[in-house]
Amino acid sequence: xxxxxxxxxxxxxxxxxxxxxxxxxxxxxxxxxxxxxxxxxxxxxxxxxxxxxxxxxxxxxxxxxxxxxxxxxxxxxxxxxxxxxxxxxxxxxxxxxxxxxxxxxxxxxxxxxxxxxxxxxxxxxxxxxxxxxxxxxxxxxxxxxxxxxxxxxxxxxxxxxxxxxxxxxxxxxxxxxxxxxxxxxxxxxxxxxxxxxxxxxxxxxxxxxxxxxxxxxxxxxxxxxxxxxxxxxxxxxxxxxxxxxxxxxxxxxxxxxxxxxxxxxxxxxxxxxxxxxxxxxxxxxxxxxxxxxxxxxxxxxxxxxxxxxxxxxxxxxxxxxxxxxxxxxxxxxxxxxxxxxxxxxxxxxxxxxxxxxxxxxxxxxxxxxxxxxxxxxxxxxxxxxxxxxxxxxxxxxxxxxxxxxxxxxxxxxxxxxxxxxxxxxxxxxxxxxxxxxxxxxxxxxxxxxxxxxxxxxx
Amino acid sequence: xxxxxxxxxxxxxxxxxxxxxxxxxxxxxxxxxxxxxxxxxxxxxxxxxxxxxxxxxxxxxxxxxxxxxxxxxxxxxxxxxxxxxxxxxxxxxxxxxxxxxxxxxxxxxxxxxxxxxxxxxxxxxxxxxxxxxxxxxxxxxxxxxxxxxxxxxxxxxxxxxxxxxxxxxxxxxxxxxxxxxxxxxxxxxxxxxxxxxxxxxxxxxxxxxxxxxxxxxxxxxxxxxxxxxxxxxxxxxxxxxxxxxxxxxxxxxxxxxxxxxxxxxxxxxxxxxxxxxxxxxxxxxxxxxxxxxxxxxxxxxxxxxxxxxxxxxxxxxxxxxxxxxxxxxxxxxxxxxxxxxxxxxxxxxxxxxxxxxxxxxxxxxxxxxxxxxxxxxxxxxxxxxxxxxxxxxxxxxxxxxxxxxxxxxxxxxxxxxxxxxxxxxxxxxxxxxxxxxxxxxxxxxxxxxxxxxxxxxx
Numbered sequence: 001x002x003x004x005x006x007x008x009x010x011x012x013x014x015x016x017x018x019x020x021x022x023x024x025x026x027x028x029x030x031x032x033x034x035x036x037x038x039x040x041x042x043x044x045x046x047x048x049x050x051x052x053x054x055x056x057x058x059x060x061x062x063x064x065x066x067x068x069x070x071x072x073x074x075x076x077x078x079x080x081x082x083x084x085x086x087x088x089x090x091x092x093x094x095x096x097x098x099x100x101x102x103x104x105x106x107x108x109x110x111x112x113x114x115x116x117x118x119x120x121x122x123x124x125x126x127x128x129x130x131x132x133x134x135x136x137x138x139x140x141x142x143x144x145x146x147x148x149x150x151x152x153x154x155x156x157x158x159x160x161x162x163x164x165x166x167x168x169x170x171x172x173x174x175x176x177x178x179x180x181x182x183x184x185x186x187x188x189x190x191x192x193x194x195x196x197x198x199x200x201x202x203x204x205x206x207x208x209x210x211x212x213x214x215x216x217x218x219x220x221x222x223x224x225x226x227x228x229x230x231x232x233x234x235x236x237x238x239x240x241x242x243x244x245x246x247x248x249x250x251x252x253x254x255x256x257x258x259x260x261x262x263x264x265x266x267x268x269x270x271x272x273x274x275x276x277x278x279x280x281x282x283x284x285x286x287x288x289x290x291x292x293x294x295x296x297x298x299x300x301x302x303x304x305x306x307x308x309x310x311x312x313x314x315x316x317x318x319x320x321x322x323x324x325x326x327x328x329x330x331x332x333x334x335x336x337x338x339x340x341x342x343x344x345x346x347x348x349x350x351x352x353x354x355x356x357x358x359x360x361x362x363x364x365x366x367x368x369x370x371x372x373x374x375x376x377x378x379x380x381x382x383x384x385x386x387x388x389x390x391x392x393x394x395x396x397x398x399x400x401x402x403x404x405x406x407x408x409x410x411x412x413x414x415x416x417x418x419x420x421x422x423x424x425x426x427x428x429x430x431x432x433x434x435x436x437x438x439x440x441x442x443x444x445x446x447x448x449x450x451x452x453x454x455x456x457x458x
Numbered sequence: 459x460x461x462x463x464x465x466x467x468x469x470x471x472x473x474x475x476x477x478x479x480x481x482x483x484x485x486x487x488x489x490x491x492x493x494x495x496x497x498x499x500x501x502x503x504x505x506x507x508x509x510x511x512x513x514x515x516x517x518x519x520x521x522x523x524x525x526x527x528x529x530x531x532x533x534x535x536x537x538x539x540x541x542x543x544x545x546x547x548x549x550x551x552x553x554x555x556x557x558x559x560x561x562x563x564x565x566x567x568x569x570x571x572x573x574x575x576x577x578x579x580x581x582x583x584x585x586x587x588x589x590x591x592x593x594x595x596x597x598x599x600x601x602x603x604x605x606x607x608x609x610x611x612x613x614x615x616x617x618x619x620x621x622x623x624x625x626x627x628x629x630x631x632x633x634x635x636x637x638x639x640x641x642x643x644x645x646x647x648x649x650x651x652x653x654x655x656x657x658x659x660x661x662x663x664x665x666x667x668x669x670x671x672x673x674x675x676x677x678x679x680x681x682x683x684x685x686x687x688x689x690x691x692x693x694x695x696x697x698x699x700x701x702x703x704x705x706x707x708x709x710x711x712x713x714x715x716x717x718x719x720x721x722x723x724x725x726x727x728x729x730x731x732x733x734x735x736x737x738x739x740x741x742x743x744x745x746x747x748x749x750x751x752x753x754x755x756x757x758x759x760x761x762x763x764x765x766x767x768x769x770x771x772x773x774x775x776x777x778x779x780x781x782x783x784x785x786x787x788x789x790x791x792x793x794x795x796x797x798x799x800x801x802x803x804x805x806x807x808x809x810x811x812x813x814x815x816x817x818x819x820x821x822x823x824x825x826x827x828x829x830x831x832x833x834x835x836x837x838x839x840x841x842x843x844x845x846x847x848x849x850x851x852x853x854x855x856x857x858x859x860x861x862x863x864x865x866x867x868x869x870x871x872x873x874x875x876x877x878x879x880x881x882x883x884x885x886x887x888x889x890x891x892x893x894x895x896x897x898x899x900x901x902x903x904x905x906x907x908x909x910x911x912x913x914x915x916x
Binding site: 009010035036037041042043044060061062063065067069070073076077078079080081082083099100101134135138145149152153154156157190192193194195196423424425426427428430451452453 | 467468493494495499500501502518519520521523525527528531534535536537538539540541557558559592593596603607610611612614615648650651652653654881882883884885886888909910911913
């Protein structure tokens with residue numbers, strides 16, 4: 001085991017996690033007279049708000065991900081380590097990574113985010129994938145597309161097929177986005193592609209445990225979202241507590257709900273690093289931080305993004321992209337001030353605390369609708385097409401923060417606006433878990449010969 | 459088991475395989491008064507000549523693949539079945555697919571192509587992936603990118619790293635394309651991305667068993683290709699018979715050649731369907747066909763593409779894209795003639811046999827060079843940049859045969875010409891087979907503290 005960092009004349013910051021918070025922190029720190037080490041398990045930064053579009057075969061993974069090394073290429077004082085933090089010595093100020101190296105730090109930024117929580121039912125994970133990583137997204141894409149293919153095949157073999165029920169557990173923004181997109185794809189996009197089944201018969205259902213869809217939005221926007229989802233044919237059940245997830249169906253109390261594909265958009269939990277560091281966390285594993293985003297007793301450690309439990313005006317700041325970016329920016333400024341102080345310049349170490357500047361929130365509902373709670377530059381509640389256009393502009397704007405503007409705009413606008421082709425590839429396994437458990441699968445019926453040209457989709 | 463096809467007033471053609479031959483056959487058959495069923499294991503057609511660009515992280519899979527259903531969407535008489543042929547009854551003229559359905563046919567087109575051959579050493583497959591499928595390509599991409607990341611990590615931990623040797627077994631077009639592309643990527647593209655290692659030190663080696671690289675090309679082009687590869691720093695060993703492939707190295711006789719990544723571009727073998735049908739095959743499993751692409755004794759069966767062993771002027775037509783497309787086109791025309799005859803119109807069933815019209819052949823060597831044997835519209839042997847430009851134009855032209863011209867042209871030209879970003883994502887497993895077997899891996903050396911900004915890449 002070797003000590004590779006620290007000891008040079010310059011102070012060193014170690015940043016763990018290359019999500020929104022970590023990348024913003026690093027890009028700020030790169031401008032300071034510091035050595036910076038960014039550690040991430042993955043070699044790319046992911047633009048997570050568009051991940052559901054990969055899941056629904058509109059965009060390719062590479063269109064919403066950018067290699068971390070190319071993001072920081074122009075900062076000679078930043079090094080990138082594709083690795084994982086596995087141990088901390090907060091007294092000696094060092095981090096151990098999985099491959100064995102030990103990184104010493106003067107400042108430590110931890111921004112490893114959150115992942116799904118299956119509320120202790122980890123066996124549900126394989127049956128109902130969530131949407132946090134590129135692998136998650138391609139797995140959801142695989143399952144959704146495969147369900148239609150298997151139904152067509154089944155029709156050919158037996159003359160009937162199971163109902164194409166897509167069940168989404170969780171009615172937050174991710175659940176609503178997935179529901180709207182699946183519904184749109186089935187109705188608009190696959191309609192002419194199949195001869196034996198009618199993809200438009202696909203039924204999307206959201207099961208939400210709380211009394212409301214999009215619980216964190218104002219009530220009027222919840223209502224508008226529900227109307228827009230209904231217009232797309234999405235069924236919603238609120239107050240529906242899922243008690244079991246099985247291959248081919250889910251249970252809500254005693255009721256069995258068949259599902260050719262079940263998706264998980266319900267709970268999240270923080271990365272385990274907060275606990276690993278021995279810091280005080282809330283019940284989700286988020287680290288309690290003060291106004292400087294420091295955990296108790298460690299002015300040299302900063303927790304950002306979804307891993308941080310930061311309260312402002314008595315409310316916890318939500319775990320979404322905007323506060324994560326702002327926290328990352330703040331931490332870089334804060335470390336800049338502390339560094340200046342330690343270097344004996346005018347910095348005093350006294351600086352105002354972090355404040356989340358909320359510009360608003362948006363969730364898309366299919367291809368042409370959305371709800372937007374706008375807080376800045378003016379206050380408004382929008383829904384429908386105006387909200388969707390706002391969403392589009394904001395996301396293109398943020399996406400191209402890290403990429404070539406023209407290329408991404410063309411690529412993405414083309415694919416998204418025309419809704420043709422996209423990335424409808426089924427890769428990996430050709431089995432769908434739970435398919436055999438569907439009613440009617442494999443039961444042969446005598447099928448009369450068919451004239452293909454007279455079938456559906458023609 | 460149900461009989462789903464056949465019996466209607468119209469004749470039915472079953473086409474197995476959605477590669478170049480199968481798609482061309484189907485698009486021709488779609489214009490005839492026939493019912494057509496296309497069977498493929500995958501839901502997309504792959505533009506295989508650009509697959510190595512996915513492997514080298516320049517293009518995304520979706521950019522060179524198109525869903526089969528969208529290709530045939532406008533032909534109401536074509537149905538698509540995502541399935542696999544597993545049994546044939548040539549007397550009763552029917553095919554069984556894996557899911558259980560049985561397809562009756564009046565005409566059968568089999569175009570299931572070829573796959574890698576490890577010459578009976580199937581255990582090499584995991585150690586030295588070949589390049590036939592999207593999964594192969596993303597696996598190669600994963601290994602190549604991961605090797606650089608692991609070396610950087612290793613440097614940080616122990617101050618040394620194994621030599622970045624990439625060994626490519628096989629010096630045909632695929633081997634040459636992979637070698638040129640890896641070399642380019644290491645030298646041009648990754649140069650500024652790493653602080654501790656120098657990616658330009660990567661060494662690419664081609665091991666070719668026969669006496670020549672690009673054996674099927676004329677000698678002058680072989681020489682030019684070797685010069686261009688040398689200019690890129692690629693080492694070539696001809697007459698080098700690989701006797702063993704192990705994690706971290708390959709053996710050529712008694713000589714051990716270290717390899718952080720080993721790739722397979724050596725042998726191909728035909729799909730097993732020829733043998734499954736009980737037809738006469740050559741030693742590679744290709745079905746011997748007559749001038750109408752019929753196997754012996756079956757005027758209603760056509761074998762196309764890489765699966766066909768077709769001789770013209772005493773030489774076997776090669777297993778590449780052009781003859782496959784032409785065979786597919788021919789079969790559709792031939793079936794059109796036979797159908798017309800059976801319908802009592804002027805068709806007589808007598809028609810000239812298939813002739814392969816060879817326009818030439820091309821292989822790229824890195825980013826700005828290629829060799830081209832041009833046969834039509836004029837005869838020439840080109841190399842270097844003119845050959846590369848020809849390659850670019852021809853491939854864009856063919857690629858967009860199936861896709862929206864503008865979108866693909868913009869997407870692809872942008873990514874390829876700028877060589878920035880591309881699709882450099884490491885997805886899936888984060889382990890590299892054989893890494894631990896490399897010299898120096900895991901041996902800790904005392905590493906002095908480093909000033910990151912003074913390191914390589916800055």
